[in-house]
Amino acid sequence: MIEVERLEKTYGFARALRGISFSVQNGEVLGFLGPNGAGKSTTMKILTGYLLPTGGRASVDGLDVVERSLEVRRRIGYLPESTPLYADMRVDDYLRFCAEIRGVPRSRRKAQVARAVERCRLERVTGKNIVELSKGYKQRVGLAQAIVHEPPVLILDEPTSGLDPNQIVEVRKLIAELGEQHTVILSTHYLQEVEKSCTRVVIVHQGEIVADGTQQQLVAQQPSGGVLLTVRGPEQAVLSQLRELLPADVPVAVTARDGDRVHYRVAVDRQNAPVDEALARLVVKNGWDLLELRREAATLEDVFRNLTLRAQQEAVGA
Amino acid sequence: MPDVPVLDLVGSGARVVFRRELKAYFLSPIAYVFGALFLAVLLWQAAAATIVDGAPASMQPFFAYLPWLFLLFLPGLTMRLWAEERKLGTIELLLTFPVEARQVVMGKFLAVMVFLGCMLLLTLGLPLTLGAYGRLDWPATLGSYLASLLYASSYVAVGMFWSSMTRDQIIALLASIVSLALLFLLGVPQIVEGMFAGAPAWLQDLLNGLSPYKYFQSIARGVFDTRDFVYFACFCGFFLYANTLVLQVRRQQKG
Incomplete structure (x- = not known):
């Protein structure tokens, strides 16, 4: 479904991505892990067509993300980091706008907006202005926006950051449900999130992939365990x-x-x-x-700390 | 979707953006405050000058004030168009919708123009009053309204361009006012002669010919010359295209 080959991105002199490659199969929920600034958001922004890569290529459903950007964008639902929303719009107006601009035909628009509202449990707030909503509700509006055109692929950049524990549990449950019908890439700092919702994990660090596999595989490779x-x-x-x-x-x-x-x-x-x-x-x-x-049982946390801290120490040593 | 770029400028994507932006203007209290201020100052000043006992009815003073008010009012309307999207991060969603950037630019541009058109419609009370009590030259008045709209479109295109350059609305506002003021000054031949006294005549003509003000005056005078209309189309086209380029170039960078 998603193929990424030797993708590179340079911002001025900073190399945000140093040739990363991975693929996501249909129906997978891929957890994208990494410390801040590892290149998670950059990868997602390239896949969604917001940024252009400096090198390498990526495709969604066989379509190149640069050459056929519009067609790719039609197949993707995207929740950018920190959930930007038009605060002055009403929830239902906003979702209608998103459905319309993504080309949902008029005959199906009402039904699909209603379905997104139902799946994200927004029934109680459809008539409210987005600015009045709590952070958890805003996050759900962001998710509803991403699924309203029923895209095969969902790209969610830190969908639970900044939420309180109850909201996190709810949003995670929602993501798990969405994972049953969409191919999902989600980035996160929370390891439990990956453990709960993802079928596969990719760990990026300093613009490179340092691990790729199921949770069990990664934990099994872990040398520690006293x-x-x-x-x-x-x-x-x-x-x-x-x-x-x-x-x-x-x-x-x-x-x-x-x-x-x-x-x-x-x-x-x-x-x-x-x-x-x-x-x-x-x-x-x-x-x-x-x-x-x-x-001692190794956890994903050990894997993560080992891979990202070790690389950091090597970098400092070199 | 047609492959000819010009044909899809007002395609479905542009229409959706247009409707959202127009609604945002009509729901935003700032736009109302600004609009009310614009109308109050304009009508108060112009009414005092146009409604003079014994003098022939004329809208001339009204259209003489307009460029000055546009200079402050239009950058205030356009400053938020891109700067706010960047500040809130919504630009990342907007530009990842399956719509070409040029359609988004066009949708926003047309939304401001229609909002402004509504403001101008509200000023029609003045010529209607004048027409009721005196003999008003209606063709000339309507021609001047058309000229004002075209003139405003050039300001909107410049203001939008500056808004796309920054995430700070105030910087967008100031940059627009300064650049539009300079363009305005270039439109007054005497000023160009004074500022570029040593320059050859053709250069002075060229500088003068860059200014939208020159063409505004020409149309407002009631002389409909195709070249004036072509000028406005090119001027707006240039800045709207530049706006699209800014969005494209930013995709190469950090966004």
Whole structure:
């Protein structure tokens, strides 16, 4: 549905995109992750025809976004960052305007506006001016605007930023529903959002793609995952025994104390995996109580932090 | 959608933008305050000058005031057209709708022109009064109204162009007033002669010929010369095209 090949964008001397490539299949909900300024919005602006790329190409439904911009725009519903709306218009007038300018034929306009209103649960505010609405409602108007012409592709730039937790839950639910009928690209800072709503994740950093895959794939590639250990016993003795057992480069730390129980974290990675049994035996052999022993589960957050922070440190080091 | 660019200038996209903008003007309190002020000053000044006991009925003083009021009033109307869209970010939606930029430009331009046309219609009370109590030269009066509308269109095109250059409405306003004032001065031959005393006559003529004011006067005098109409079409066309170019160039940059 969407193909992006070696897309580049330069603003003056700043290279916002350094040749990124990815594709989105029909029906996918792609989460576009990255720190601020990574190039998420730039990519979306190029796909929607607002900006022209400096190099590379992108297509939607087989149509080049530069050569056949109008046809591409007809197939896209777009919610720009921070949800710009004509504040002086009434909600229903605004949605009618959006339907009309996007070429929804007169005979279907009323029905499609009503459907967008219903899907975004805007029934109660259709007669109000947009300026009077709460932020959550404004966001829903932005989403209604993006779906009113029933486009196959939805591009949503940070659809939940600036909302309160209840509004976030509602908007996420709405996006999940929309994902059933549209191909969606959504950018976000919130990792939970990706975990909840997306079928695939692309992580961009400094204009380059640093990860692309399903959540499980990305988490599985994650090298980290230490062992968490809770022991009832003399702290100093336990620590020295642990250090003796483990190779010198494996750090051991006390993460919390809870009465006579002490929580330790052993930062082994997957390579020196079979330490779990050795640790258990060590504790039991010394006559201490082993209260818990488990592997830390890697999360998308670890993936994200690893990829974006590591790249940053490399950049600083170089 | 026809592929000839000129044919789709008033296509469906332009019509939708036109209707939205016109409604925005009619719903905006600022436009009303501005409009009321415009009409009040114009009619008060002009009524004092036109309704003179014993003198023949004439709309001349009215049309002499008009360029001055346009100079302040029209940039006030046009300053928001693009600057506000950029400031609010709505330009990003507007320019990603499946509509050519030139149609959006045209829709906005025509919306201001129709709003202005309504304002001018409201001033018809003055010639109607004059006509009722004296002998008014109606063909000349209507010709002057047409000239005023054409003259205003050139101001609107310039004002819109400046609005597209900035996200600050006040900068758009000031840039429009300054550039339109300069154009106005070029339209007065004596001023051109004074300012460019050393310049050859052809250059002075050229500078004078750039000014919309010259052609406004020519049409307002009741002389309908095709060249004057062609001039306004070219002048507006130039600035509206420049406006479209500004939008295109910005797509290469940060938006």
